[in-house]
Amino acid sequence: MDLTLRVWRQESPEAEGRFETYRAVDVQPDMSFLEMLDILNEKLLTSGFEPIAFDHDCREGICGSCGVMINGQAHGPQRNTATCQLHMREFSDGDTLVIEPWRATNFPIIRDLVVDRSPFDRIITAGGYISAPTGSAPEANLIPVPKETSDAAMDAAACIGCGACVAACPNGAAQLFTAAKVAHLNLLPQGGPERRSRVERMVETMEEYFGSCTNHGECESACPKGISLDNIALMNREYLLSKIRSR
Amino acid sequence: MENQNGLDAKVPTGAINERWENHLADINLVSPANKRRFTIIVVGTGLAGASAAATLGELGYQVKAFTFHDSGRRAHSIAAQGGINAAKNYPNDGDSIHRLFYDTVKGGDYRSRESNVYRLAQLSVEIIDQCVAQGVPFAREYGGLLSNRSFGGAQVSRTFYARGQTGQQLLLGAYQAMMRQVDLGTVELFTQTEMLDVVVKDGQAVGIITRDLIDGTIDSHAGHAVVLATGGYSNVYFLSTNAMKSNVTAVWRAHRQGAWFANPCYTQIHPTCIPPSDEFQSKLTLMSESLRNDGRIWVPSRSGDPRPAEEIPDADRDYYLERRYPAFGNLVPRDVASRAAKLEVDGGKGVGPLQNGVYLDFADALGRLGEDTVRERYGNLFDMYQRITGEDPYLTPMRIYPAMHYTMGGLWVDYNLMTTIPGLYALGEANFSDHGANRLGASALMQGLADGYFVIPYTLGGYLAPRLGEKTVPTTDPVFEETRSRVRWRIEGYLTGGGTRSPDWFHRELGKTLWEHCGMERNADGLRQAISAIESLKEEFDHDLLVPGDGHSLNQSLEKAGRVDDFLELGRLMCIDALHREESCGGHFRIEHQTEDGEAERDDDNFSYVAAWGWTNGEEPILNKEPLEFEYVRPSRRSYK
Ligand SMILES: Cc1cc2nc3c(=O)[nH]c(=O)nc-3n(C[C@H](O)[C@H](O)[C@H](O)COP(=O)(O)OP(=O)(O)OC[C@H]3O[C@@H](n4cnc5c(N)ncnc54)[C@H](O)[C@@H]3O)c2cc1C
Ligand code: FES
Numbered sequence: 001m002d003l004t005l006r007v008w009r010q011e012s013p014e015a016e017g018r019f020e021t022y023r024a025v026d027v028q029p030d031m032s033f034l035e036m037l038d039i040l041n042e043k044l045l046t047s048g049f050e051p052i053a054f055d056h057d058c059r060e061g062i063c064g065s066c067g068v069m070i071n072g073q074a075h076g077p078q079r080n081t082a083t084c085q086l087h088m089r090e091f092s093d094g095d096t097l098v099i100e101p102w103r104a105t106n107f108p109i110i111r112d113l114v115v116d117r118s119p120f121d122r123i124i125t126a127g128g129y130i131s132a133p134t135g136s137a138p139e140a141n142l143i144p145v146p147k148e149t150s151d152a153a154m155d156a157a158a159c160i161g162c163g164a165c166v167a168a169c170p171n172g173a174a175q176l177f178t179a180a181k182v183a184h185l186n187l188l189p190q191g192g193p194e195r196r197s198r199v200e201r202m203v204e205t206m207e208e209y210f211g212s213c214t215n216h217g218e219c220e221s222a223c224p225k226g227i228s229l230d231n232i233a234l235m236n237r238e239y240l241l242s243k244i245r246s247r
Numbered sequence: 248m249e250n251q252n253g254l255d256a257k258v259p260t261g262a263i264n265e266r267w268e269n270h271l272a273d274i275n276l277v278s279p280a281n282k283r284r285f286t287i288i289v290v291g292t293g294l295a296g297a298s299a300a301a302t303l304g305e306l307g308y309q310v311k312a313f314t315f316h317d318s319g320r321r322a323h324s325i326a327a328q329g330g331i332n333a334a335k336n337y338p339n340d341g342d343s344i345h346r347l348f349y350d351t352v353k354g355g356d357y358r359s360r361e362s363n364v365y366r367l368a369q370l371s372v373e374i375i376d377q378c379v380a381q382g383v384p385f386a387r388e389y390g391g392l393l394s395n396r397s398f399g400g401a402q403v404s405r406t407f408y409a410r411g412q413t414g415q416q417l418l419l420g421a422y423q424a425m426m427r428q429v430d431l432g433t434v435e436l437f438t439q440t441e442m443l444d445v446v447v448k449d450g451q452a453v454g455i456i457t458r459d460l461i462d463g464t465i466d467s468h469a470g471h472a473v474v475l476a477t478g479g480y481s482n483v484y485f486l487s488t489n490a491m492k493s494n495v496t497a498v499w500r501a502h503r504q505g506a507w508f509a510n511p512c513y514t515q516i517h518p519t520c521i522p523p524s525d526e527f528q529s530k531l532t533l534m535s536e537s538l539r540n541d542g543r544i545w546v547p548s549r550s551g552d553p554r555p556a557e558e559i560p561d562a563d564r565d566y567y568l569e570r571r572y573p574a575f576g577n578l579v580p581r582d583v584a585s586r587a588a589k590l591e592v593d594g595g596k597g598v599g600p601l602q603n604g605v606y607l608d609f610a611d612a613l614g615r616l617g618e619d620t621v622r623e624r625y626g627n628l629f630d631m632y633q634r635i636t637g638e639d640p641y642l643t644p645m646r647i648y649p650a651m652h653y654t655m656g657g658l659w660v661d662y663n664l665m666t667t668i669p670g671l672y673a674l675g676e677a678n679f680s681d682h683g684a685n686r687l688g689a690s691a692l693m694q695g696l697a698d699g700y701f702v703i704p705y706t707l708g709g710y711l712a713p714r715l716g717e718k719t720v721p722t723t724d725p726v727f728e729e730t731r732s733r734v735r736w737r738i739e740g741y742l743t744g745g746g747t748r749s750p751d752w753f754h755r756e757l758g759k760t761l762w763e764h765c766g767m768e769r770n771a772d773g774l775r776q777a778i779s780a781i782e783s784l785k786e787e788f789d790h791d792l793l794v795p796g797d798g799h800s801l802n803q804s805l806e807k808a809g810r811v812d813d814f815l816e817l818g819r820l821m822c823i824d825a826l827h828r829e830e831s832c833g834g835h836f837r838i839e840h841q842t843e844d845g846e847a848e849r850d851d852d853n854f855s856y857v858a859a860w861g862w863t864n865g866e867e868p869i870l871n872k873e874p875l876e877f878e879y880v881r882p883s884r885r886s887y888k
Contacts, residue, residue, distance in 0.1 A: 011800065057316070060533075147388065154410060184382065190379070191382055
């Protein structure tokens with residue numbers, strides 16, 4: 001199939017960006033979306049142009065490096081699928097694809113399709129962990145954890161930190177990302193002792209960087225890992241409880 | 248050239264089960280108050296690096312941690328699927344530290360250092376405790392206790408797992424522990440910062456040179472010790488299951504500064520990957536080995552059988568692993584399973600549009616366990632397979648083929664994980680240490696975390712204690728100056744090459760050569776051809792490379808150029824090593840050295856040693872040998888029949 005690509009190009013954070021149009025010809029349905037970009041880049045490079053910068057690494061939908069807006073949708077049209085896992089069989093001959101970086105005030109563009117997502121790391125730094133210094137751990141089976149609890153924690157822990165939730169949110173909120181980590185750690189007995197300070201610090205750090213949540217739910221539909229909105233409810237509950245108790 | 252002096256691995260004395268403890272009792276300690284007077288540089292924040300940085304920070308050292316990723320959570324470790332081994336013996340099926348030790352030495356085809364492997368097996372138990380305390384959501388039974396499964400090549404169930412995302416959960420645990428130290432101010436984290444050289448003064452590692460990938464700034468960092476945890480080099484083959492950015496640069500530049508490179512030809516091919524679908528393929532996807540627990544591998548008995556898999560009756564199928572290895576069946580070690588698949592495909596029995604795969608079939612498992620159980624165990628892997636191939640493995644068998652996956656070779660380290668440059672350490676996949684010529688499934692995560700959480704925090708003290716009061720070398724010292732200019736000069740060279748070919752083009756060519764001649768099977772002629780092909784390719788690279796853009800902003804082609812340059816030099820060394828090792832062992836299969844029924848034939852009389860190669864600026868590398876002695880596991884021919 002042949003496609004028209006309109007790709008956001010921007011040399012640096014300060015530079016003005018613009019759309020450039022490229023033709024992608026002879027695209028195979030079994031190719032991945034990023035392989036299609038690889039081929040375009042190889043062509044650009046050997047014709048003396050600078051390739052399109054985009055972030056990626058594992059290409060298995062697990063590292064959270066990749067992520068672009070495709071026709072206005074974070075990670076493109078296929079549900080529960082990161083950009084790197086998207087295959088060209090999802091598109092048809094003659095399609096035009098508009099490819100942009102995540103659009104969020106707090107994810108400034110570094111170059112082309114690459115954005116700076118470091119605020120996510122700051123949220124984790126603000127208590128997104130269980131304090132268990134090496135060597136201090138008790139025997140692993142000492143504290144049984146009900147399977148349902150452990151499964152629910154795992155569901156939340158599956159977040160890959162790609163930022164699609166923020167990019168999809170009209171307010172640029174990071175509730176889903178933050179809530180997934182709060183839920184993962186606060187659900188587990190090991191996370192119990194720090195649950196209040198954790199949720200308070202994480203939420204407050206999140207609010208420093210990101211917009212506020214007005215329950216659009218776009219984040220959930222954009223999430224490549226299907227992280228549920230229920231986590232946000234859980235986080236809000238934990239936060240309120242914590243605030244009430246600390247008064 | 249060969250150096251007959253041998254290598255001192257500094258293995259402690261005593262019975263094998265007491266060595267680590269004896270060593271701990273002997274190591275010099277740095278007192279808690281003095282730890283903050285030492286600066287430790289940790290390069291790489293995958294499982295090995297993040298666990299080391301977190302633990303060293305907890306102990307009170309000043310840690311500077313570096314990663315080229317934009318966050319500590321992205322390292323290649325995140326992609327590990329299947330699980331992590333530990334000799335907990337929860338299932339009460341006869342596992343023990345000794346058995347894990349024995350399995351690892353045997354699985355490595357008797358080419359690893361017994362003392363290291365024993366220590367690894369001992370520490371495995373503590374790793375699980377540590378991870379659970381951090382909140383790693385390992386799979387559990389209904390009673391709330393941890394669940395185990397058996398994994399590639401093991402006859403006991405000792406593998407802990409978190410769905411098909413074990414690496415992700417372990418890495419998030421280590422990353423969060425590291426970020427806690429960032430929060431507390433003991434770890435300073437430099438993201439999007441690539442180490443491009445080690446600074447060596449008077450024979451000791453005293454710092455590193457880095458490049459900021461966003462604005463191109465070249466910087467110097469001084470430390471009392473430098474720890475490399477920069478992962479493996481499978482991407483030298485271009486196509487592999489490793490993350491696209493994984494590379495050998497940190498390790499290779501350290502090698503060029505004097506760190507010896509051990510067993511570069513020991514590479515591992517993973518038997519269960521999705522076969523390539525076209526020539527543009529940029530990366531191969533692994534389907535976790537755990538699938539072999541319930542999937543059955545087969546090819547049609549008749550080559551070119553045109554029927555779709557479901558229509559081929561059992562009588563016309565060859566379950567070749569079950570046939571050839573009745574005791575282990577589909578669970579033979581990776582090298583054995585991989586070569587067996589190659590044999591079938593080369594013999595014309597390959598399946599799929601390009602006839603480049605074999606079937607991995609779940610029909611029996613679906614019948615026996617039901618779809619729900621299969622989904623619970625492998626759901627995410629099945630989904631991934633379907634997304635990539637467009638085929639539904641609940642209805643039709645998967646197609647799989649071996650691909651490059653893991654590298655057992657790496658920087659030579661002694662028992663303390665120190666390289667041949669004093670003060671320079673290597674952890675995780677970057678070192679050569681524990682897996683011999685073949686790694687068992689679920690053992691890399693174990694090794695990375697053992698190195699980072701439990702070995703380096705102690706052994707580093709032995710090096711540092713006598714240096715109390717010494718200041719770090721100022722970054723204005725001529726040796727920093729000199730190393731910086733070398734780095735700058737190299738980058739300038741790539742940018743002003745003015746040739747016509749992309750870094751990827753060279754990488755792809757190199758990969759083809761290595762896969763063909765230094766891949767699943769090797770022989771002397773092929774290796775000689777490969778060496779000369781790689782030499783010409785390197786020459787072409789030096790003259791015909793094209794890197795657009797500049798060095799002062801994000802330039803992914805420039806990053807790639809440096810990595811490919813190092814891969815070219817490494818590729819040559821791999822072939823030299825493979826050519827010199829006139830035997831077959833583990834992942835290194837020399838066609839000339841096989842038994843009558845096609846199994847690997849070791850030569851213990853002549854090759855029971857670690858081959859550690861020294862760099863010699865343009866001359867042939869120097870071979871140094873560390874003899875291997877087996878006191879506790881007597882080498883025998885591996886048999887999985
Ligand atoms: C698909 C797949 C599945 C796997 N599944 C399993 C499994 O189930 N069980 C198991 O035990 N093992 C598994 N493995 C193997 C295992 O994942 C790896 O061996 C292990 O994670 C390596 O960890 P590491 O910390 O040594 O390196 P990595 O995780 O590769 O980390 C390297 C780090 O170094 C940094 N780095 C590298 N070079 C530089 C530089 N020059 N400057 C700055 N930073 C640098 C990177 O940014 C990164 O942070 C799997 C491997 C693959 C490919
Ligand atoms: S590249 Fe890793 S999630 Fe897409």
